[in-house]
Amino acid sequence: MAGPLTTTRDMDTLPKLLKHHAQVRPNHPAMREKDYGIWQTWSWSQVHDEIMAFAAGLSALGFERGDTLAIVGDNRPQLYWAMAAAQTLGGTPIPVYQDSVAKEMAFVLQHAEVKFAVVENQEQVDKLSEIMPDCPALKTLIYKDPRGLRDYTMDFLHSYEKVQDTGRAFMKEKPGFLDAEIAKGKGSDLGVMLYTSGTTGQPKGVMLSFDNILITARNNAVMEGLGPDEDVLAYLPMAWVGDNIFSMGQAYVCGFTVNCAESSETVLTDMRELGPTYFFAPPRIYENILTTVMIRMEDAASWKRKMFSYFMDVAKRVGTRILDGKPVSGMDRLKYAIGNMMVYAPLKNVLGFSRIRLAYTAGEAIGPEIFSFYRSLGMNIKQIYGSTEASVFICVQPNGEVYADTVGKPAPDVEIRLADNGEVQFKSPGVFQAYFKEPQKTADEKTADGWVHTGDAGIFDDNGHLKIIDRAKDVGHLNNGAMFPPKYVENKLKFFPYVKEAVAFGDKRDAVTVFINIDIEAVGNWAERKGLAYSGFQDLAARPEVYDLLLDCVNTVNDDLAVHPMLSSCQIHRFLILHKELDADDGELTRTRKVRRRFIAERYADQIEALYDGRDSVYVSTEVTFEDGRKGTVSADLRIRDAKVHKVDEPLRKAS
Amino acid sequence: MDFLYNLLIDPLVQIFTYPIFALEVLIGGLLSGVMYSLVALGFVLIFKASGVFNFAQGAMVLFAALFFAGFIDTGLPWYIALLLTIGVMVLLAMTIERVVLRPLVNQPHIILFMATIGITYFLDGFGQTIWGSSVRVLDLGIPNNPMEFGGVLINQFDMVAAVVAGTLVAALAVFFQKTRVGRALRAVADDHQAALSVGIPLKTIWAIVWTVAGLVGLVAGIMWGAKLGVQFSLAMVALKALPVLILGGFTSIPGAIIGGLIIGAGEKLAEVFWAPAIGGGIEDWFAYMLALAFLLFRPQGLFGEKIIERV
Amino acid sequence: MLYREAGQFKTTYSADQQIFPILQDRIGFFVTMAVAFIAIPMFAGDYLTQTIFIPFLVLSVAAIGLNLLTGYAGQLSLGTGGFMATGAFAAYKLATSFPDLNIIFVFILAGLITALVGILFGIPSLRIKGFYLAVATLAAQFFLLWLFNKVPWFTNYSSSGVISAPPMSIFGVFVTGTEASHTAKYFFLLVLVTLLALAAKNMVRGHIGRAWMAVRDMDIAAEIIGIRPLQTKLAAFAISSFYCGIAGAAWAFIYTGSVEPLAFNIDVSFRILFMIIIGGLGSILGSFLGAGFIILLPVFLTNAPHMLGLNIPVDIISHMEVMVFGALIIFFLIVEPHGLARLWQIGKEKLRLWPFPY
């Protein structure tokens, strides 16, 4: 269907789209930021002026076509404008994860030969001026928030306002200069460069052209019928491709409003105030929200809890069907309507989901009951499958065809093929140009005829939906030759609220074993209800009661696995519960909280051995990094438990 | 002009032309002032011990009087009636402590004050619900006629009342200065911890002071009741103790006594010599205005100590 | 439960600081207004209007007045009756001395005069606090009543000491005197009350209101951050008295029509005080709730026995009423010192967080 879009494909760069909106909807809000207690609003024409002023200022400071501009900071309008400004001048913005440690950041800035950096505040200024010596190209630093920078006299330092002022003056001198620059822009130009903190090795600079971003964004917008009246909350890292599609690409294609939270602590309250209509969050966030909902309900009066659970059951039964427009009995519709008044609507309101028309999740597999929880509330949450290399969209679940265990059908203009080893490969308008200065790596990932290796192993189910089971390279084989997708096993475990993280082992081994990371909030709450006193994470994790609790989870997973012909040998034989949370600061997770398998395999080698050599407990001592950056070590004796494993035999397989 | 003369000059002329009469008025005033002192004392007791400004003191006077008169009317001998009434007052004190004070402990004083207004209403209502609102005569067999002392006429009843009140005041003073409980009470006034260290639980102390205040009220009630008849207006008369307090300071026993006398005398003199100029009935407010005027010059009252505020 | 706040975000400070920032509250407010302006006049008969709604409106004004002084500025006053009387007699003198002065101005002037008197009796508040002040205000109560009683000038030398409102009209419609219809009176009062309540709300959310609350919560700190104690307290007395004055005038002119000083005796002061205690100190809404409560309670008490089939003599009932008042005050102070308004607040919070408990 044709969405209510006013833009056309021949507006092939962001600046061109910007011009369009500034003319077509000058007073329509383009950006909001909760600041000084209210939602400060900039209309498209205002945003246009801000960006032009800054662009002109940049050019006055010597920013030229082909230059690169690093963006470091939280989601702030000024930073988004800086990106557009760079693009206006034919340069390339490079948003960087601002919480990445100095050396990671240094690498990116060097590698991308960044000349200019626009940062949020003093903290970032300090960090960058510290690494500047290693980045010969970096000559200019522009900061948004002057607080605390009064005494900074370095001449490479400029304030955002000052740059814009120079810009305004500059525009008076050279009217039409910027328009010329914008006209020079082409869809094939490099739109943005995103460094992906891969699970291994150094980050790679993914080069995305305007076409990549805008065509993909447009295709999806059309498919979902997005228009200029959407409200999105920009709260995920600017360096992440999703934010570039949702808060830049699609915002510019559709002309809708991007909203920035007041501060990281207030995201939830701001979310509640704003009530976005179009929302993306990784599964973990939906999961946390659900957990807190359940925990908060625990403290409600019993009649309220009864009512809640009653209507939640109604929703479970019919909510999803109603959402998918499937037939439902009048009685159930009535019940659902009442439930909507008593529970669903208020609940969504308190969570800030009232206005959501479209919600996406991706990145990890989402727990079926989490997924169906939100859908049963009448919230149209869908899974997508994507990657930075694809400008996000590879697969999307079409309305009415939403299943918890698939990632949907190929997105518009996307072709997909499965390699022999089960790897998913795709070809689409969004396919990235190359990895910056990494022809070899580019060649590894992208065939000459444009097919991209996702590195994910997947299968198509009967109704043509793609199902991802694991990273292709992680798919191993047990000694009995059976295929072993660790992630698949891990996710089955992680669907339990008590399990925060899980790491499965089994490649080239006789059986599957796992490390489990308990979810301190959920388990802690369970412990409280059980009246179980504990002194902290480590203590709680070591409790036999907790082991019993987790054993049940493991056994259920085994029941489930046993019925899958392909996966029945992947049942978990033994497991242990880790004494600490797997942590990105300790290098155990990526910044996007994906498990760094190899790193863990090395770090916990002895513990893994223990899982196989029959020991029933093992000593561990690991170095940890605290919030304040100090290092320390924690050590403990970890108990190991055996799980109940089903004999894999005919009748059970029939049962499936 | 005329008015001013009547207001400013004439009264003085009067006083100096009839010194004996003036003296009689003065003494009469002082005597009735003793009653004010008595009631004021009730306030001070409670305020010192619990920091509560007991607006209900007046109501307690009426309440006690109502019950005593009520019992008498049922034909009981006076001493039985007295005992019973005392019992009622003790019971009342305990109830108040249990039902009102304990739940409100640590609340801001203003809240407690309002609570006592509530008590006032409750007592007025309760007493009259039981005994009705008709005026009851209470005859203690004390002649209510003047007799002469060295050329000065003094109302016998007032004399007796004054003597009784005086003794009670003296007794209370002694009680406060000498007895262990009394000292404890004074301690509480300063700070509650101290009180506990004296070894008497706070609630007991409160029960005690309220009882004492109740008994003071009883005596005042009987006296006034006998003189004016037992009726609702007693509560209002008793409220006169408020300006007395302002004059004397909330925490000072001597203050209460002196204040009472000043108010009593001032009121009578004003009523007799000044009222005609401005149309009578001024005893309704004279005491208050006197106190108010006084406050502007000495906010902490006659004997109250100056407050040093800290931040 | 009823609230849908997601999406009600504010883009300007004025939007953020409006009296009802939440849409659902605004709706509720307008519904109430509709009921007050349309439903009640249509369906409530003369009896209800005269015995319930008119006194309710009049006393609400007085309650707001006292609440400004006691609830917001923290200055306890027991002189409300006295100030109401001042308003009533001021209005009477004005109306009789200047027969063609419009009732609006009569009321406003009466209010202003009362405000002056209020300031006069507020002066001690600079030197004295709390109970001392409370007692001082009793002086106002007793003195003012005595004054109107004893000085015949105030009653235009009427032998009975009773004043009766001359018939006065607004836009050609009589709102006082015998020709005035209850509906006319009701509407006049309703408009008056709405405006006064709005004004009060605006004041308490403005800097004068903050100054009052500052003095109430911690007068020393207030002075140290530059708030002038005298001006602030006197302003409170003046405005409070202004409201009480208008209430008194309305009482005499519109509710009863004719009145004697004793109608404003100390008992009135206490009842108004009870209204704001039960309704909620420091809340305009509370003033209304309290007024409603105190008005309906006697109605209930007088009728309850009949419903229960008992017949208790009237005087007993009146005594019991007093008793119940007392008990209720204590009850409220113990259970919810912030009164009905706070209960309302709590309920509202629960609804906003529904289905969560917190």
Added chain:
Amino acid sequence: MSVVADLTDINQASVAAHARSIGDVVLSVQNISLSFGGVRALTNISFEVREHEILAIIGPNGAGKSSMLNVINGFYHPQEGKIIHKGVERKSMRPHEAARRGIARTFQNIALFKGMSALDNIMTGRNTMMKSNILAQALYFGPARKEEMEHRKFCEHIIDFLEIEAVRKTPVGRLPYGMQKRVELGRALAAQPDILLLDEPMAGMNVEEKEDMCRFILDVNNEFGTTMVLIEHDMGVVMDISDRVVVLDYGRKLADGTPDAVRANQEVIDAYLGVGH
């Protein structure tokens, strides 16, 4: 005057201030003696406060530190001595007058207005500058409304500065201790004082809270160039953040000088640093 303009004013002021850094004497305390009844609280105290400096007053409990602040902002009236503030001599003056002359303070035991939200508390700091009369406020119309908004805006800058956005509308009673201290500082800042008196700003705080508070104090001094007189027990803190230190003991002045000088002073060591610290 518009508050925005106003805000930029202070910023420029403080920029200038910075170029100048510590300036000339803004407040001089001369031979102050104070006693309650018979009790001597302060005896013949003299010292000077210079523009843009952070002056710390230290001393054992009961040394008369708080009394000194109370004298400076007019809460106590000394029997002898005088105070010269911005060239104006005064023996005694009401606190609110002092406040209007640009002296703000915070308190040892938090003195917030419990019944009001954090925002409203900070707004009260602006009261001295809010001009609209009662009638205008009652109508909440035109200038009154505009004024209200402008001051709200100003206070929001302070809220942003002190990083208390999250609790803006929370009644201060419900806030944790550290937060309340911040709000109180905010209330003082809202008055745009030229002298800020801080009475034990870090009393009873944990380490992080202390670090935050230090940061804020220094930032305030840096951003707005506000002169500060503070009482603090934590010697570490005092030595770190203050430009000069005045040492009191039993109501007498023991020493007056740079932190190092004071640290070296034998008298001081005996009287104060010796004990415990």
